[in-house]
Amino acid sequence: MSRHHRPVIHQRREVAASRLFRIESLELEFANGNRRTFERLRNAGRGAVMIVALPDPEHVLLIREYAAGIDDYVLTLPKGVIDPGEDMITAANRELQEECGFSAARLEPLIELTLAPNYMNHRISVLMASELQESRLPGDEPEPLTVERMPLEQLDSLLATGELHEGRAVAALLMVRERLRERQELPTLW
Amino acid sequence: MSRHHRPVIHQRREVAASRLFRIESLELEFANGNRRTFERLRNAGRGAVMIVALPDPEHVLLIREYAAGIDDYVLTLPKGVIDPGEDMITAANRELQEECGFSAARLEPLIELTLAPNYMNHRISVLMASELQESRLPGDEPEPLTVERMPLEQLDSLLATGELHEGRAVAALLMVRERLRERQELPTLW
Known part of the structure; x- marks a missing residue:
């Protein structure tokens, strides 16, 4: 357009x-x-997925992993590149099993985000995952990821303290919180 | 941390x-x-700023510019690198004048976002600008930017149609909308 x-x-x-x-x-x-x-x-143009996984309507799964770009551990959403032959849903369900140890019976595409379109062609599809059950696939991480079950009502304080700072993950989490509020699955806080 | x-x-x-x-x-x-x-x-590590400028509590200024990374025009927020000797506030006010033709009497830092911390060190500070007045500084754009005054209540439809897709800009706009709702400067929509 x-x-x-x-x-x-x-x-x-x-x-x-x-x-x-x-x-x-x-x-x-x-x-x-x-x-x-x-x-x-x-980049190779294969596309990527980022997953907002909800064990219940009030919590989301975050991972803590080493981020070489800033040489520190970051709290963020599970994500990964779409493998050859995979569609977005299959890739999201695989990454969720590799990084968080859960599969999802329900995966809803929410939005496709660009990273820095002025000088990068990177795009990532955000999916909301629910109806989770334990299921682990081996990943390629150099050390085990920490998975944290964050109450969505803590999102604002994680943003205020600077603990959660990856732009596209912040966008995805705010979108999901709005979506859940609209569905009235989450008590409104004001 | x-x-x-x-x-x-x-x-x-x-x-x-x-x-x-x-x-x-x-x-x-x-x-x-x-x-x-x-x-x-x-990158050079000089830091960058992104501005959510509010001509009134129900509108935000967006720019439309050519984005070489995806070889297309994008709708996004004004932003730019902090020049040597500038602080964040000065840089934001300069970029706003160069890209949108407004200066702001009030500039509030909201959050610092990373882009892709797994493989980049890029960071951008998001500022909310208000109390605007017309003031233009010459920029270095190869062609004039289009500035659009977007009603905040159109944000969801711009996201749904894919017209607004830059992750960090989406994060900034959703944060500002929440902030304004909390301040009850904007009528709640539900």
């Missing part, structure tokens, strides 16, 4: 690459004639 | 770099003895 004229891409080339990342340089000409060189990161 | 023992970083080296991006490889040893090689992206 665009009401604008996208810039013309005159040249596109890979300027750096590593095992996981590819960086492209784009020579762009905008509709007004202005020219710019932009850089962007490319 | 961490209840865990962070892995030991045995080696850390730059494996690729471009004009904007640096990619590092880390040789990690986890507390249980497992070793892994992780990659991460590094």
Whole structure:
């Protein structure tokens, strides 16, 4: 969807690459004639899933894992890349079993989020999981993840203290809380 | 904050770099003895700001701009990097004038969000701006941005149609809507 004229891409080339990342340089000409060189990161484009799993309508499963980008442990939602041949639902149910030890009988796609569309093509589908039962699949984590059962009413205090800070996870949790309030499965707090 | 023992970083080296991006490889040893090689992206670490500007308690200013990462126009919040010598408030007020043509007499820090802490160190501070008045500073955009005055009650439909999808902007907008509801400046919708 665009009401604008996208810039013309005159040249596109890979300027750096590593095992996981590819960086492209784009020579762009905008509709007004202005020219710019932009850089962007490319992933494999396989898509990813992030899961808001509800053991009951008042709790959500969070994981605590080492995050190399900030060299610290983070509290966040389970997520992972969609494997070849998987659809979004299958991938979400696999990640939930690998990272949290639960499968879900009900998985509802909520939204697809981008990460930083100005310079990345990364997208992640958020799914709400319910009707959970214990089921574990082996994951590829270097050490066991900690799984925490967070009362949704603690969300605001986790945001206020800075303990929960990953933007897309914050978006997903706020959306799910609103969805549950709308369904009146959660007592409103005001 | 961490209840865990962070892995030991045995080696850390730059494996690729471009004009904007640096990619590092880390040789990690986890507390249980497992070793892994992780990659991460590094930015200059100067910090960034994202602004939720309210011309009145029922509207927010969004921008529509070209996003090279997905080669399309996106609807999102004004944001930018903190310049050397600036604090967060000054940077937010400058970006708001450059991108939206308004300055704010009131700027309240809401939260600091990370982007993808598993493999990036990028952080952005979200500020709520109010008491706006027209004031324009020249920006460095290749073409004029479109500024849209969105009724906050349209937020859910913009999310449902996929028109608004940048995770950290979605998080910021949902947080501000909740904040305004709590202040009872906005009529509750249920």
